[in-house]
Amino acid sequence: MTSEMTGRALRLLSLLQTRREWSGADLAERLEVTVRTVRRDIDRLRDLGYPVDSARGHAGGYRLAAGTDLPPLLLDDEEAVAIAVALRTAAGGLSGIEETAVRALAKLEQVLPRRLRGRVSALQAAASGIAWETAGPRAAPELLALLAVACRDHEVLTFDYATRAGTAATRRVEPQHLVASGNVWYLLAHDTDRNDWRIFRLDRITHPTPTGRRLPPRPLPGDSTPADFVAARLASAPTRYRAVATVQATAEQVHARTHGLGTRVRPVDNTTCRVDASDDSLARIAQTLAILPPAYTLDADDAVLAHLRTAAQHLVRATSGNSDFCGD
Structure with a gap:
């Protein structure tokens, strides 16, 4: 009986960590026990030091509150592997998080079962990516965490937002999703004052303030996913430099070797697609073009072409006479 009670208490703790608030009836249904048994198990968790808040009422409501110490997290195998791999890739686009990710990874891998360590290593060895070292915009992890909770x-938020022109204004939004595109994080939200969907770059958000007001989630227009919606908005946004590549490859082949381009890749026919690499940054345009299949023609502004020629000349000079430089 004691073993059964302990196992049920651990399952209860795991459930409390997955949702902000649970009703007693929902917990009882998940655990296949009575509401009265749930109340007793909640009391046992409190005796063990877990801060579980409860709401009054017939069914009751429970949530795991913030405490002075972080309670142990209960992870299944898939969750543990996903977290370990994510920590190893160290969250691009976030400022000051790499060293913290290494410390957290060391703690996690110390307690991982041997069978899971092998899966993490295999996944990391099989999945690789290109990390561009740029001085691009960086989002603070604290801001990302606050927006993720919202x-x-x-929960409706207010914050100050700096536009591309440098002007700042207070915005009131219903946050829906966070989407990363390259090294830039975006908040997809419904702007209550403008009664329209907007995307906000996290590096331009300051003074975020939760209002305490919660509203039901709004469906996105059409059948688009959050990532597709953000990609479409980015593709239609005005940019400083124009660069459009016609690639001798299918849209599926281009998507297979790139990420974050979304609807900027458009099929032309069964063997060709068009990639809109337009951007405010000449360096980012060059990076986008560098990861495309090599057979393409480019329609671009003179400034883009001049930047690419200069970059190519630097590469030629840097590798001239270097027999160790080669590529397949």
């Missing part, structure tokens, strides 16, 4: 709880 998206999860559908």
